[in-house]
Amino acid sequence: xxxxxxxxxxxxxxxxxxxxxxxxxxxxxxxxxxxxxxxxxxxxxxxxxxxxxxxxxxxxxxxxxxxxxxxxxxxxxxxxxxxxxxxxxxxxxxxxxxxxxxxxxxxxxxxxxxxxxxxxxxxxxxxxxxxxxxxxxxxxxxxxxxxxxxxxxxxxxxxxxxxxxxxxxxxxxxxxxxxxxxxxxxxxxxxxxxxxxxxxxxxxxxxxxxxxxxxxxxxxxxxxxxxxxxxxxxxxxxxxxxxxxxxxxxxxxxxxxxxxxxxxxxxxxxxxxxxxxxxxxxxxxxxxxxxxxxxxxxxxxxxx
Amino acid sequence: xxxxxxxxxxxxxxxxxxxxxxxxxxxxxxxxxxxxxxxxxxxxxxxxxxxxxxxxxxxxxxxxxxxxxxxxxxxxxxxxxxxxxxxxxxxxxxxxxxxxxxxxxxxxxxxxxxxxxxxxxxxxxxxxxxxxxxxxxxxxxxxxxxxxxxxxxxxxxxxxxxxxxxxxxxxxxxxxxxxxxxxxxxxxxxxxxxxxxxxxxxxxxxxxxxxxxxxxxxxxxxxxxxxxxxxxxxxxxxxxxxxxxxxxxxxxxxxxxxxxxxxxxxxxxxxxxxxxxxxxxxxxxxxxxxxxxxxxxxxxxxxxxxxxxxxxxxxxxxxxxxxxxxxxxxxxxxxxxxxxxxxxxxxxxxxxxxxx
Numbered sequence: 001x002x003x004x005x006x007x008x009x010x011x012x013x014x015x016x017x018x019x020x021x022x023x024x025x026x027x028x029x030x031x032x033x034x035x036x037x038x039x040x041x042x043x044x045x046x047x048x049x050x051x052x053x054x055x056x057x058x059x060x061x062x063x064x065x066x067x068x069x070x071x072x073x074x075x076x077x078x079x080x081x082x083x084x085x086x087x088x089x090x091x092x093x094x095x096x097x098x099x100x101x102x103x104x105x106x107x108x109x110x111x112x113x114x115x116x117x118x119x120x121x122x123x124x125x126x127x128x129x130x131x132x133x134x135x136x137x138x139x140x141x142x143x144x145x146x147x148x149x150x151x152x153x154x155x156x157x158x159x160x161x162x163x164x165x166x167x168x169x170x171x172x173x174x175x176x177x178x179x180x181x182x183x184x185x186x187x188x189x190x191x192x193x194x195x196x197x198x199x200x201x202x203x204x205x206x207x208x209x210x211x212x213x214x215x216x217x218x219x220x221x222x223x224x225x226x227x228x229x230x231x232x233x234x235x236x237x238x239x240x241x242x243x244x245x246x247x248x249x250x251x252x253x254x255x256x257x258x259x260x261x262x263x264x265x266x267x268x269x270x271x272x273x274x275x276x277x278x279x280x281x282x283x284x285x286x287x288x289x290x291x292x293x294x295x296x297x298x299x300x301x302x303x304x
Numbered sequence: 305x306x307x308x309x310x311x312x313x314x315x316x317x318x319x320x321x322x323x324x325x326x327x328x329x330x331x332x333x334x335x336x337x338x339x340x341x342x343x344x345x346x347x348x349x350x351x352x353x354x355x356x357x358x359x360x361x362x363x364x365x366x367x368x369x370x371x372x373x374x375x376x377x378x379x380x381x382x383x384x385x386x387x388x389x390x391x392x393x394x395x396x397x398x399x400x401x402x403x404x405x406x407x408x409x410x411x412x413x414x415x416x417x418x419x420x421x422x423x424x425x426x427x428x429x430x431x432x433x434x435x436x437x438x439x440x441x442x443x444x445x446x447x448x449x450x451x452x453x454x455x456x457x458x459x460x461x462x463x464x465x466x467x468x469x470x471x472x473x474x475x476x477x478x479x480x481x482x483x484x485x486x487x488x489x490x491x492x493x494x495x496x497x498x499x500x501x502x503x504x505x506x507x508x509x510x511x512x513x514x515x516x517x518x519x520x521x522x523x524x525x526x527x528x529x530x531x532x533x534x535x536x537x538x539x540x541x542x543x544x545x546x547x548x549x550x551x552x553x554x555x556x557x558x559x560x561x562x563x564x565x566x567x568x569x570x571x572x573x574x575x576x577x578x579x580x581x582x583x584x585x586x587x588x589x590x591x592x593x594x595x596x597x598x599x600x601x602x603x604x605x606x607x608x609x610x611x612x613x614x615x616x617x618x619x620x621x622x623x624x625x626x627x628x629x630x631x632x633x634x635x636x637x638x639x640x641x642x643x644x645x646x647x648x649x650x651x652x653x654x655x656x657x658x659x660x
Binding site: 001004005008011102105106110111112203207208209210212213214217218219248253258262263264267 | 347457463490494497499500501504506522541656
């Protein structure tokens, strides 16, 4: 039973983690893209549709990544080239994604989808207690962990990562040093879009293999909050996603056990926990300031 | 500025129209709270629209607005429809109650139909609803017959009378077969979040239930039940495709007959204000095919359905005690509709504390 609960928690946390790590890179470059929910839901509908048409969940995942990246390119063009307001554009992207995916997915409603198989390694997966948890989950679960490690390494152990962070902290100085601010931000935005698309595909191919309008149900927003929660650090995003997942699943178990605590209170626990941790983290104001990208959300127009 | 863009975008999102134009005798319009692609509540209302369209053909012009938020936006949407020449408007969510009545006062020649509400402030407002709890009672009977663990999981949405009534009906149905039957209730506090509903189903299964029923709108719990190899009941529409070896039956909301009847009355000029709470007898609540169960359970389900359909049996017939053991209905006494529509207590045996 405990293994089952832990796997359920991992399933709940994985889409949040993937989308959140993507957005973290975007924000580290100094761009605030509030369109995560929209890109995610576009990924969900694309992943579902392509997997259904081809019978291959992997092609669905690939298509979702591409569509997520392309969709974010729209945001990039508007905010980076035309220098529109990032907050408003991001919100518009979310609304557009929700509407567009509903239209594209109209014929998918009520169709059982293609489910991505769980990993199975003989002997290892059959190990008691930990077999399924460590060696028997869906492939994207492992991808999400590798992604987190990769982003952590890239941002803090490579020169390119340092460049990206420098743009997020002070785009004017970076520009003066000859760094191509806009080009790198485009890449970051597309990486975020690709991750959001992948997270969406996780929903429609692994979590609940079906297409329903608006099936992200606010997970894009939670992913956004997690980035702040984690003070823009990848491993803290992972901790946050799993904490959120654990409290969400834990409260359902508490209800099923009938412990007599009002369900509204239990339902709000994941959010309460987020707030509490946020308060604890930001107690040390200097430490928070160090991690916050200083140019976050500020428009950049290069002088010639 | 930000706010303007937001509200503009919201308005654009709301105005996804579906209109058919022709030389029609009458125009009927629907306002939905959710997307028609939810495969649940709004989807089923839209199926009603489609049935009406098929029935009347060119005589009927239809229009609908989906994902209309409850509140001020609803009033605008309804008023727009009233101005655009709709003869009859179906407002299909509880929260459209006051807006519907308000607009109705301004357009006395237009007929207004409000689903699941109780206010009829003008002679041109009618209300309608369905007795879904009749289906829940049958589900309870089946659950108690089929469950080996003697405990079922119930994924609930919000503690409103409609949902509480459903849990009670399910419990009474189950108790009619097995007086010791248990129901574990989990409140998802959402109508519609596939992931959360799936999580709730997993949690219930991990705690040992072997039958799942839901009062939330997605097909996710059905899929989880299939994966874990237990049985489940569908919700709002026939979900057999999502669980060919899992679904025992499903309560199907069939609004079509009511819509056709009311539109016909508008055409004939005989439409009158009414308050219809139709159930199995009227064909508003239909059970999907009984499947994946023993012949014994199937037979009992069919017998119960026949009794409810003929009107000889009401699921809420005494003796019934409240959760705390105090008497609610005396032997043979039948609950009044008014009490059911405001139900805010559990019957005896439900293993949960009702959120207030």
